[in-house]
Amino acid sequence: MTTADRAPAVALAEPVERVGRGWTSALSLANGAIWVGWYGPLQILLASQAEDFAPGSGMSKETMLAWVTGVGAVASLAANPLFGALSDRTTSRRGRRTPWIVAGTAGGALSLLLLAGADGVWTMAAGWCLVQLTLNAAFAAVTAAVPDRVPRLQRGSVGGWLGAAQILGVVGGTGLATAAGGVGAGYVACAVFTTLGVLPYVLRYEDLRLAVEDRPAWSWRGFAAGFWLSPRKYPDLGWAWLTRFLMNLSNALVLLYLLYYLRDRLHHSDPEQGVLILTAVNGLTLLATVVVGGVWSDRIGRRKPFVIWSGLLMAVATAGLAVWQTWPGAIVAAAVLGIGFGVFTSVDFALMTDVLPKAGDRGKDLGVINVANALPQVAAPALAAPIVTYLGGYRVLYLVAAVVGLAGAVLVGRIKGVD
Secondary structure, three states: OOHHHOOHHHHHOOOOOOOOHHHHHHHHHHHHHHHHHHHHHHHHHHHHHHHHHOOOOOOOHHHHHHHHHHHHHHHHHHHHHHHHHHHHOOOEOOEOOHHHHHHHHHHHHHHHHHHHOOOOHHHHHHHHHHHHHHHHHHHHHHHHHHHHHOOHHHHHHHHHHHHHHHHHHHHHHHHHHHHOOOHHHHHHHHHHHHHHHHHHHHHHOOOOOOOHHHOOOOOHHHHHHHOOOOOOOOHHHHHHHHHHHHHHHHHHHHHOOHHHHHHHHOOOOOHHHHHHHHHHHHHHHHHHHHHHHHHHHHHHOOOHHHHHHHHHHHHHHHHHHHHOOOHHHHHHHHHHHHHHHHHHHHHHHHHHHHOOOOHHHHHHHHHHHHHHHHHHHHHHHHHHHHHHHHOOHHHHHHHHHHHHHHHHHHHHHHOOOOO
């Protein structure tokens, strides 16, 4: 029996049948392709454009980059829950999630091509906002497919593979942007890879279909109210959201000015290549722990200890960037951050899916949770720009990032409903 032949109510049921390696691999590839579309620009291309456009604009390159990435992050704040909610209610013959993966990826590729032709800060900002809107539509659908299809005791391992694909997407996007030979070519390369990467999943695997009579009711007022998941009513979800926000804010503070840190503080001879090397080192150590951490968490049936200790390790590594400001210090910090973030990525994702309140709102609720990924992109520039410019520079920036990450690790202990 194919997925399309199953009872429509299965789309809203708690999954019990384990997913196969092929399904996990295809979804992971789609996830990694989306991250290529984000992180080629975030790591290299937007910073290079800001450096080109800043002279004569009245803004420093740091301020321009912070402004563009911040505006784009604001666009993503509403996009992820919105498209998640729309996919919850989609009754297409292709299922709830697949149409949004296709549409979001196509829109993201076109938006990256628009960025390739940007000629100033305004077209740069507009293009990046469109990238955030469209790729978040695809990302919301990809992440919602996990609680739709994966049973609870397999989510750690599946989350591990998604996390591995995520970091490969970060490394791959950085590598494509660096090797393409220019800003325009870098955007084209990221757009092509993002498009090709989702094809195996959308062409090979059928999505669960939702019958019209099972579709949740929709209203804009209800959607807006859905942004507020009461911490009093759902305390575990509230604490889980806060811890993810703090950990991602710490990571965003580290990454935002990495290119400028290598160029202006460490005086690296080739800062773009330096970013690629640090990203690759971080990716290798992350890959060594991301799947192992998720599988181990599934086997012993516990989540919180993994998230807490990985957060503590990340805080130590971030503090190392503040006190050991050398190229070898940056390599060591990147390696240790990868070990911690690998475990955090897989196990925290499983923890998040374990505390979702309603099956009918999985896409929307995961979208609200994913705001904890996007909001740090708004908060990080607002914090980082004045710290680097007026309040002590990169040393203070990375100490602040370490404290923020430490707070996130400690607050995981407030989650009571997950072992």
